[in-house]
Amino acid sequence: MPLDVSPPAEAGDDAAVILSRWSSLAAPALRAAVETLHPWPARMAAYAFGWAGRDGRPSGGSPATGGKGLRPALVLLCAGAAGAPADSALAGAVAVELVHAFSLVHDDIMDGDERRRHRASVWRAYGVGPAILTGDALLALAMATLARVPGPGAAAAMERLSATLIELVHGQAEDIAFEGRPWTGRDAVTVEEYVAMAEAKTGALLGCAAAIGCLLGGGPPERAERIAVMGRQLGLAFQMTDDLLGIWGDPSVTGKPASSDLRRGKKTLPVLAALESGTPAARRLEEVLAAPLTGEEELELARNLIEDAGGRRRTRERAAACLRRALHVLHAEGVGGPAAEDLAVLFGLLLDRAR
Amino acid sequence: MPLDVSPPAEAGDDAAVILSRWSSLAAPALRAAVETLHPWPARMAAYAFGWAGRDGRPSGGSPATGGKGLRPALVLLCAGAAGAPADSALAGAVAVELVHAFSLVHDDIMDGDERRRHRASVWRAYGVGPAILTGDALLALAMATLARVPGPGAAAAMERLSATLIELVHGQAEDIAFEGRPWTGRDAVTVEEYVAMAEAKTGALLGCAAAIGCLLGGGPPERAERIAVMGRQLGLAFQMTDDLLGIWGDPSVTGKPASSDLRRGKKTLPVLAALESGTPAARRLEEVLAAPLTGEEELELARNLIEDAGGRRRTRERAAACLRRALHVLHAEGVGGPAAEDLAVLFGLLLDRAR
Numbered sequence: 001m002p003l004d005v006s007p008p009a010e011a012g013d014d015a016a017v018i019l020s021r022w023s024s025l026a027a028p029a030l031r032a033a034v035e036t037l038h039p040w041p042a043r044m045a046a047y048a049f050g051w052a053g054r055d056g057r058p059s060g061g062s063p064a065t066g067g068k069g070l071r072p073a074l075v076l077l078c079a080g081a082a083g084a085p086a087d088s089a090l091a092g093a094v095a096v097e098l099v100h101a102f103s104l105v106h107d108d109i110m111d112g113d114e115r116r117r118h119r120a121s122v123w124r125a126y127g128v129g130p131a132i133l134t135g136d137a138l139l140a141l142a143m144a145t146l147a148r149v150p151g152p153g154a155a156a157a158m159e160r161l162s163a164t165l166i167e168l169v170h171g172q173a174e175d176i177a178f179e180g181r182p183w184t185g186r187d188a189v190t191v192e193e194y195v196a197m198a199e200a201k202t203g204a205l206l207g208c209a210a211a212i213g214c215l216l217g218g219g220p221p222e223r224a225e226r227i228a229v230m231g232r233q234l235g236l237a238f239q240m241t242d243d244l245l246g247i248w249g250d251p252s253v254t255g256k257p258a259s260s261d262l263r264r265g266k267k268t269l270p271v272l273a274a275l276e277s278g279t280p281a282a283r284r285l286e287e288v289l290a291a292p293l294t295g296e297e298e299l300e301l302a303r304n305l306i307e308d309a310g311g312r313r314r315t316r317e318r319a320a321a322c323l324r325r326a327l328h329v330l331h332a333e334g335v336g337g338p339a340a341e342d343l344a345v346l347f348g349l350l351l352d353r354a355r
Numbered sequence: 356m357p358l359d360v361s362p363p364a365e366a367g368d369d370a371a372v373i374l375s376r377w378s379s380l381a382a383p384a385l386r387a388a389v390e391t392l393h394p395w396p397a398r399m400a401a402y403a404f405g406w407a408g409r410d411g412r413p414s415g416g417s418p419a420t421g422g423k424g425l426r427p428a429l430v431l432l433c434a435g436a437a438g439a440p441a442d443s444a445l446a447g448a449v450a451v452e453l454v455h456a457f458s459l460v461h462d463d464i465m466d467g468d469e470r471r472r473h474r475a476s477v478w479r480a481y482g483v484g485p486a487i488l489t490g491d492a493l494l495a496l497a498m499a500t501l502a503r504v505p506g507p508g509a510a511a512a513m514e515r516l517s518a519t520l521i522e523l524v525h526g527q528a529e530d531i532a533f534e535g536r537p538w539t540g541r542d543a544v545t546v547e548e549y550v551a552m553a554e555a556k557t558g559a560l561l562g563c564a565a566a567i568g569c570l571l572g573g574g575p576p577e578r579a580e581r582i583a584v585m586g587r588q589l590g591l592a593f594q595m596t597d598d599l600l601g602i603w604g605d606p607s608v609t610g611k612p613a614s615s616d617l618r619r620g621k622k623t624l625p626v627l628a629a630l631e632s633g634t635p636a637a638r639r640l641e642e643v644l645a646a647p648l649t650g651e652e653e654l655e656l657a658r659n660l661i662e663d664a665g666g667r668r669r670t671r672e673r674a675a676a677c678l679r680r681a682l683h684v685l686h687a688e689g690v691g692g693p694a695a696e697d698l699a700v701l702f703g704l705l706l707d708r709a710r
Binding site for chain 2: 036037038040041106109110111112128129130132133135136137139140141143144146147148154155158159161162163165166168169170172173174176177
């Protein structure tokens with residue numbers, strides 16, 4: 001059954017509704033793809049997606065909040081923006097969501113992250129070896145899903161997806177390398193290095209989602225390139241708001257411990273922007289960061305110093321600037337109608353997450 | 356510079372010379388591809404391929420023995436067999452070798468293998484997280500290398516490679532599952548289950564190498580399917596001789612401890628075939644395998660019982676039967692000339708490895 005070009009956008013539709021509507025279009029295809037895997041990695045993949053508990057029993061899954069479903073929604077909306085029915089890009093939506101899941105499963109092992117979406121991460125639930133296999137299975141399935149699509153747009157989409165994988169590896173390599181670098185001095189991570197890492201680690205896949213939607217929707221390659229810029233800016237904004245949540249986010253919403261990024265000494269934009277501010281608060285922050293932050297009082301002090309040094313404000317401003325650039329592409333490309341309205345609502349959501 | 360259809364086969368050329376000749380055609384392209392990665396995973400990948408030591412300094416690499424270079428050689432020979440110049444399939448040779456390296460790096464973590472090619476495995480040299488990243492980088496590079504190839508054969512080659520990845524995951528999942536199953540009784544691993552696992556884990560990638568060579572060489576998809584069967588049988592024979600080496604191989608040649616598979620209680624064909632023989636030696640072997648084998652005397656007893664129960668002979672016979680099937684495809688397809696001669700020499704090498 002062919003899907004509508006774009007489901008009608010009701011007045012007052014909010015981003016969560018848009019996300020769940022679009023990702024519910026992709027969800028059955030995603031589940032069907034996962035079920036073709038060997039039963040063991042299939043079961044671990046179902047856990048990774050939140051469809052099942054550790055024992056394999058079905059679970060309701062987490063609600064479509066916090067950007068969940070953003071990538072498939074972006075693929076399908078960009079196919080719609082190219083004037084094509086959404087189901088023309090369904091395989092792309094599935095592939096991009098599989099690649100996203102792959103990167104979360106493997107990154108959680110590399111980063112030692114024990115929690116993900118309010119539950120044990122895959123490696124904590126099943127062990128490191130099985131989690132490696134799960135990630136490999138998800139990635140293999142992504143490639144196989146896209147490789148089966150006929151037509152000229154599919155080859156370009158595959159080239160885009162594989163180039164994106166190279167960028168994801170690059171971003172993850174930089175992110176890990178940042179951990180071993182100091183907060184201050186000659187070898188300190190700069191804000192611009194951080195932005196380049198975030199663009200590779202988070203921007204690339206959202207750029208890929210947008211480009212693949214456009215390509216599978218029959219859009220020309222040059223347009224897909226421009227639409228990809230929109231996705232990359234969206235991804236950067238997403239990562240920046242994630243960084244805000246990693247310091248000031250509510251644990252009941254983020255599913256991670258409060259100030260988890262600060263506890264782990266992660267090089268994120270609010271801290272780097274604060275340190276580069278040259279303010280007295282920045283100098284005091286340098287001293288506080290010289291040793292690992294453990295106690296609640298230390299963490300609160302660090303949070304306040306980051307805020308006083310303008311780290312929170314500057315991160316918000318940069319995220320907003322990324323979203324403006326994304327909107328600019330949308331307008332310059334002459335994307336209109338319900339797809340443009342839905343995209344604009346999603347852009348708003350990304351900023352709202354970290355208010 | 357276009358390469359010859361097939362370098363001339365000198366009289367007395369042996370398999371090692373053929374392998375190193377063909378893989379030396381692919382090696383510069385492989386190195387150039389790896390150098391496009393982020394420097395850190397690129398360095399670990401160079402270690403994985405044996406081009407560099409742990410410290411990143413160039414090393415001579417291990418000689419082309421024991422099947423090293425078999426996959427790129429197969430890709431290029433099958434392009435030649437399709438009547439095309441070898442360089443038409445160069446990207447395929449690079450992609451297949453990258454996928455092979457990816458699977459070794461990740462499987463070594465999952466299997467806890469500490470040694471590979473006479474050196475520490477990648478995870479032992481750099482840690483688990485960095486080894487995961489290295490494997491991901493190798494796989495991403497494989498897909499990107501093949502995705503950039505233009506022409507109609509390339510899309511079919513990409514579909515084949517991604518389907519092969521799904522099979523590799525399937526085979527690895529089964530291999531791990533076998534470890535938890537008993538040697539005897541209702542839940543014992545059967546010889547046929549073993550063969551299905553080995554076909555997925557080892558046969559699929561050699562089948563893929565043959566098919567991709569044919570496809571990129573301009574061969575029709577139906578022929579690529581038949582040539583893939585040749586590769587799969589070759590892969591099965593390779594795995595079976597590997598199993599013989601895992602029990603009776605010389606550590607100075609295999610780079611692994613003597614009888615390493617027996618020490619680890621791995622379910623391999625010689626043992627499974629021995630147990631299914633119904634001989635008195637099989638019944639005695641069951642008793643010996645009831646507890647882990649640790650001492651040298653126990654290991655020697657087990658080796659002798661496997662041999663007495665016909666496990667060694669039956670494994671050799673099955674490997675020879677696989678090679679006959681592979682040769683049959685070669686003849687049925689009417690492959691002649693130097694490419695066919697080289698392939699036949701390679702087939703012989705596979706049997707010779709375990710004499």
